[in-house]
Amino acid sequence: MSRIDQRFAALRAKGRAALVTFVMGGDPDPATSLALLKALPKAGADIIEVGMPFSDPMADGPAIQAAGLRALHAGMTLHGVLHLVAEFRKADAETPVILMGYYNPIYVYGVDKFLVDAKAAGADGMIVVDLPPEEDSELCLPALQAGLSFIRLATPTTDDARLPTVLANTSGFVYYVSITGITGAGRPDYSRVADAVMRIKTHTPLPVAVGFGVKDATAAATIAAHADGVVVGSALIDALAKTLDEQGRGGDAAVKAVAALVEELAAGVASAVRESAAKAGAASGTNEAASATNERVSP
Numbered sequence: 001m002s003r004i005d006q007r008f009a010a011l012r013a014k015g016r017a018a019l020v021t022f023v024m025g026g027d028p029d030p031a032t033s034l035a036l037l038k039a040l041p042k043a044g045a046d047i048i049e050v051g052m053p054f055s056d057p058m059a060d061g062p063a064i065q066a067a068g069l070r071a072l073h074a075g076m077t078l079h080g081v082l083h084l085v086a087e088f089r090k091a092d093a094e095t096p097v098i099l100m101g102y103y104n105p106i107y108v109y110g111v112d113k114f115l116v117d118a119k120a121a122g123a124d125g126m127i128v129v130d131l132p133p134e135e136d137s138e139l140c141l142p143a144l145q146a147g148l149s150f151i152r153l154a155t156p157t158t159d160d161a162r163l164p165t166v167l168a169n170t171s172g173f174v175y176y177v178s179i180t181g182i183t184g185a186g187r188p189d190y191s192r193v194a195d196a197v198m199r200i201k202t203h204t205p206l207p208v209a210v211g212f213g214v215k216d217a218t219a220a221a222t223i224a225a226h227a228d229g230v231v232v233g234s235a236l237i238d239a240l241a242k243t244l245d246e247q248g249r250g251g252d253a254a255v256k257a258v259a260a261l262v263e264e265l266a267a268g269v270a271s272a273v274r275e276s277a278a279k280a281g282a283a284s285g286t287n288e289a290a291s292a293t294n295e296r297v298s299p
Contacts, residue, residue, distance in 0.1 A: 002096070002124055002125070002147075002149055002172065003094065003095070003096040003097075003124045004047065004096040004098075004124050004125055004149055004172040004173065005172070007046055007047060007094075007095075007096050008173065008207045008228060008229070011046060011228075012207075012228070016224070016269060016270060016272070017223075017224035017227055017228055017229050017230055017269050017272065018046040018047055018207075018209065018228065018229035018230070018269075019044055019045055019046050019047075019220070019229070019230055019232070019262070019265055019266050019269045020045070020046065020047040020048075020049060020209050020211070020229050020230065020231040020232070021040050021045040021047070021048055021049065021231075021232055021233070021236060021262055021265075022048075022049040022050075022051060022064075022100065022211075022231065022232065022233030022236065022237075023036055023037065023040070023048070023049075023050065023051065023067075023233075023236060023237070023240075023258070024050075024051035024053055024064065024067035024068055024070075024071050024237065025050045025051055025052060025053060025071060025076060025080070025081035025084050026053060026070075026071030026072075026074055026075075026076025026080055026081065026084070027051075027053070027067040027068070027070050027071040027074075027076075027237070027240065027250075028067075028070045028071070028074060028240070028244055028248055028249060028250040028254065029074045029249065029250055030074065030075075030076065030080060030084065032250030032251060032254055032255065033071070033076075033084060033250075034084050034087055034088065035252075035255045036240075036254065036255050036258055036259075037050070037084060037088045038088060038091060038092070039255050039258070039259045040095075040258075040259070040262060041092060041095045042259070043258075043259040043260075043262035043263045043266065044262050044263055044265070044266025044267070044269075045095070045262055045266070046095070046096075046229075047095070047096045047097075047098065047229070048095060048096070048097050048098070049097075049098045049099075049100045049127065049231070049233070050081060050084065050085060050097060050098070050099055050100065051064065051067065051068065051071075051100050051101055051233075052078055052081050052099055052100065052101030052102070052105055052106075053067075053068040053069075053071040053072050053076050053081075053101070054068060054101055054102045054104060054105055055068075055069075055072060056102075056104070057101075057102060058102070058129075058130060059129050059130075061234055063234040063237040063238050063241065064233060064234060064237055066237075066241065067237045067240075067241075070248055073248075078105045078106070078108075078109050078114070079109070079117075081099070082117050082118060082121040082123070083121070085097055085099075085118075085121040085122050085123055086120075086121040086122060088122070089121065089122035093122075096124045096125070097122060097123050097124055098123070098124060098125045098126060098127060098149075098151065098172070099118060099123050099125070099126045099127070100126065100127040100128075100129075101127075101128065101129070102128065102129060102130050103128050103130055103131050103138075103139065106128070106139065111138070111139055111142060112142070115142055115143055115146040115148065116146070118146075118148060119146055119147055119148060123148065124148065124149060124172070125143075125148050125149030125150065125151055125171070125172045126143060126148060126149070126150060126151065127151045127152075127153070127175060128150075129153060133152070133165050133166055133168060133169070136168075136169050140169050141169065144169065144171060149171040149172030150169060150170065150171055150172070151170065151171070151172045151173055151174070151175055152166050152167065152169075152170040152174060152175070153166075153175050153176075153177050154166055154167075154174055154175070154176050154177065154196075154200055155176075155177045156177070156178070156192070156196065160199070160203075163199075163200065163203050164203060167203055167204045167206070170204070170206060171206070172206070173206050173207040173208065173209050173228065173229060174200055174204060174206050174207070174208045174209070175209055175211060175231065176193070176196060176197060176200060176208055176209065176210045176211070176227070177211065177212050178193050178196075178210050178211065178212050178213055178214075178223075190222050190223070190226075193210055193223065193226060193227070194225075194226040197210065197226050197227050198226075207228035207229060208227050208228050208229070209227060209228060209229025209230065209231050210223045210226075210227040210229070210230060210231065211230070211231025211232070211233065212231075214230055214231065214232045214235065214265075215232075215234070215235040216235070216264070216265070216268070217264045217265055217267055217268030217271075218268060219268075220232065220265045220268035220269050220272075221268040221269065221271050221272040222272070223272075224268070224269040224272035225272045230265070230269055232262075232265055235261065235265075236258050236261060236262070239257045239258050239260075239261045240254045240257060240258050242257065243256075243257045
C-alpha cells in the first residue's frame, strides 16, 4: 500500500475524513515554504498537496495564481519543488505528499527524469490538471509504473458516460471539483456535492476527496460528513498572503497564520466525525433497546 492508501485506510478505521491541504511550493520563498510544509502535519493536515508553480495556469483562481507568481519570482523551479519535498521527508516519513500542477514544466524537465526524481524525493502521487485520460500514455501510465499515484479530477459536468474513462487509471483517490469554475471562486452547493460523491462511489472503490470553495471549518465539516477527504487551498494561500510585508516576504507570521487555519479546519473535519458517531451511537443504542424489548416479550 502507498502512503496515500495507508492514510485513507487509517482514517477510515477512525471513522473520519482526511484533511488535504494545498500550498504552493516556494511561496513566498523557499525557506518559508519548507517551514510551512513541516508545520502542516502538526497542525492537523493528513495529506499535503504541493503546487508546482507555472506561469500560465488555467484552473487556478487569483489567490493561487498569485502564489505561483510569488514562488517563481523567488526563484522556485520544479527541481526546487522536489528539493523541498526531499527536505520535508527528512523529518516526516509518513505524511503523503502529492505534486499538483500542469504538464508543461514536467515536459520541459523530462518525463522519465521527473518521475525518477519525484519518487526519490519522496512524493507519493501527482495531480496534473491539463492532461486528459486520452493522453494517459504521456504521463499517467509511466507514473503508475514508477510507483506514483495519478489522481484524476472529476467535476460537476463529468457525467456517468464520461466517468469510467476518467477513473480508468486513477489511483490514490478521486478529486471531486465541487464547483464549475476556478479555485476559490465561490462556495459549493453542499446538497449536490453529497449526491455527486455518492454517484462517483458507484463507479469506484477509491476514496473521494472534495475541493474548491472550502474556506472555513464549517464548510470543511459539512463536506467531511459526505466525502472521504476535504481539500483546502485558496483559503490557506489567502491566510499566508495577509501576513506578507510590502516586499512580499514571509516568515514565522506566515507559517503561524496558515497553521492556525489548518487547526481550525482539522477541528471542523473532526467535528463532522463526532456528530456522525454520535448519531450512529444513538441509533445503535435505540436498536439495542428495541432488540432487548423484543427478546423480553418474545414467547
